[in-house]
Amino acid sequence: MSLSKTTLGPFELYTIETGDFRLDGGAMFGVVPKTLWSRQLPADDKNRIPMTMRCLLIKSKNTGKVYLIDNGAGTKFNEKMENIYQLDQDSKNLQNSFEEHGFSFDDVTDIIFTHLHFDHCGGTSFYDNDDKLALTFPNATYHVVKSHWENATDPNAREKASFLPENINPIKESGKLNLVDKNHKYEEGLSGLVVNGHTIGQQLPKIEANDDTLVFVADLVPTHVHVPLPWVMGYDMYPVQTLSEKNEFLKQAAENNWKLYLEHDSEKEIIQVQEKDGRFYVSQSLTLNNV
Template identity: 80%
Template sequence: MSLSKTTIGPFELYTVETGDFRLDGGAMFGVVPKTLWSKALPADEKNRIPMTMRCLLIKSNNTGKVYLIDNGAGTKFNEKMEGIYQLDQSSKNLKNSLQEQGFDFDDVTDIIFTHLHFDHCGGTSFYDDNNKLKLTFPNADYHVVDTHWENANNPNAREKASFLPENINPIKESGKLKLVKENHEYEPGLSSVIANGHTIGQQLPKIEHDGKVLVFAADLIPTHVHVPLPWVMGYDMYPVQTLDEKDTFLKQAAEQNWNLYLEHDAHKEIIRIQQKDGRFSVSETLTLNDL
């Protein structure tokens, strides 16, 4: 596994790969017909498409903080769940990725959760040899948007399956939870963009310096195939709101040449966007090494 890295102003950025998995292609593309999406992402015999869990580590040379954005699904899945999602951490996993980039669990001071669905926060804790839940990052504070924390702890019946108690409870009981407001600024040059369509209170971390911008696109743009406006996930709680948020977000990305860091795309790490005749498309594919 070869991981990429770069520097934007005072921020050192490192790719952290935490594993691969598969999700139902129909759920990932909602009302878009399989005959269209399967051309870009062919499904397996169970109609699942390849996905990854790509996180981002940010070391700030201004504050000394080491931020980790999301941390994957973790290791708490039983055999049945591993089979459903075909979770594979044999070549990519959180510990190995951090070590390859020169970090360990103890080095992380802050975890910024885009949201608390299982594939974004499961790595926060693990079962020890006595089957007790332990925290993976002993020195880290956990940052969650306040409206999302309320939603995660009081989910509707449709979203409940994504908020697993074994993921949420260790965060709740850690004493290290930091609730933030929408569009929070963590420090100069590191802020977040809010997006409520997928789930209430999802935050997309944004790094910027001297006109260069990298946005962690999370589940607003999970893969490069989701760039066209109508290509919205069936998982989204409020798909019409996602449409509006994507339109605003992608217009800014195209006009200001943003670099969009893709969390779930198994093949593309960073994309840039262009707009032509009212349609958005990928203009360029990069990695952190290219920035």
Template identity: 60%
Template sequence: MADVKPVEFGNFELYPIEAGRFRLDGGAMFGVVPKTLWSKQIPADDKNRILMGMRCLLIKSKKTDKAYLVDNGSGDKFNDKMASIYDLDYDHSDLISSLKNCGFEPADITDIIFTHLHFDHCGGTTTYNEQGKISEVFPKATYHVNKRHWETANHPNAREKASFFPENLDPIKNSGRLNLVDDYHEFETNLDTLIMNGHTTGQQLPVLRNGETILVYAADLIPTFTHIPLPWVMGYDMKPIQTLEEKEAFLNQAADENWHLFLEHDADHEVVTVQKENGKFMLKNTLSLAEIS
């Protein structure tokens, strides 16, 4: 029996899926913002790293019976050195256990929607089997990737190359179940995507609609609640000026229409809303996924 009850959202049942935690350099996460400012919001450890979540979203469609998983975390294919660098923590949570707590097995997942293919968003697609070979975790899932992002991931620039791991991308490529989608792809009624190109080319943000209530999976456009202010842009972004432009338009609409933003990387805040005061964007409310239905 499932431990986690679904959140009813129109024609969908929603489940937050915690796929573990890790740490990234705070300076890189906040770009030009001084540590004296960002560390008041998210404290750093002795290696200047901040705690990050890997919060995925499971969407069960009542209309089509599809089970969509948005992203799947970093996976467990790291050697000891890499695991130490990122301080990977699967004691807090892990992908498979989180799915089981919601009443799902990996074979139940029919579709995986990748926001993008940086290692902390797609590494859970595969694992090492008992023979030490890479094997797929989701044997029946169709993998949905934006066309332009797929090109970027397979022919990355020197700066972004370290975020794309062959052991993550090659099994997706060779699965026979890769579906390359256009910008603003609609998966079904009330489930479509927004496209952002500042962080990486072709990042797709799933959007769910239930009447006037809108839930957006914010991925790496707004990775944590501290990234709501307009200038707080990650050093990881390939085109930070474009991120600023995309973020401003996104936040204006989010504030005007009271969008609910599902946060992938915030360790403590699951969903937030935003407001605009005196020309500045700021946090309005924090809530759980269950509180938006």
């Protein structure tokens, strides 16, 4: 596994690959017919499409902080759940990614959660040799948007299966939870842009330096195939709101040449978009190495 990295102003950026998995293609594309989405992402015999869990490590030269954005599904799944999602962490995993970049889990000072669905926060904790939950990043403060935390700890019936107690409780009991407001500024050049269509209070970390902008787009645009406006996930709690948020976000991204860091795309790491005749399309595909 060869991982990418770059420097953007005072920030050193490192790709963190935490594993691959598969999700139902119909759920990933909502009302879009399979005849359309399967041309770009062919499904397996169980109608699942390939996905990845790509996180981002940020080291700030200004503050010395080491931020980790999300941390994948973790290792707490039993065999049944691993088979359902075809979870594969043999080569891509947190440990290998950190080691390749020369970091340890102890180095992380802050974890910025986009949201707390299992494939974004499961790596926060693990079962130790005594089968007790332990924290993977013992020195980290956990940042969650307040409205999202309220939603995750008292979820609706539809979303409940994505907020697993074994993921949420260690965060709650850590004593290191920091609830932030929307558009929170972590430091100069690093902030969180909040959207509410996929789940209440999802934050998209935004890095700005030297007239360049990189946005970690999480589940607003999970893959490059989701760039067209109507291609919205069936998993989204409020799909019409996602449509509106996506339109506004992609307009800004196109006008300002933002780079969009994709968390779940198994093929593309970073994209840029353009707009033509009211339609958005991928204009360029990059990695951190050539940002």
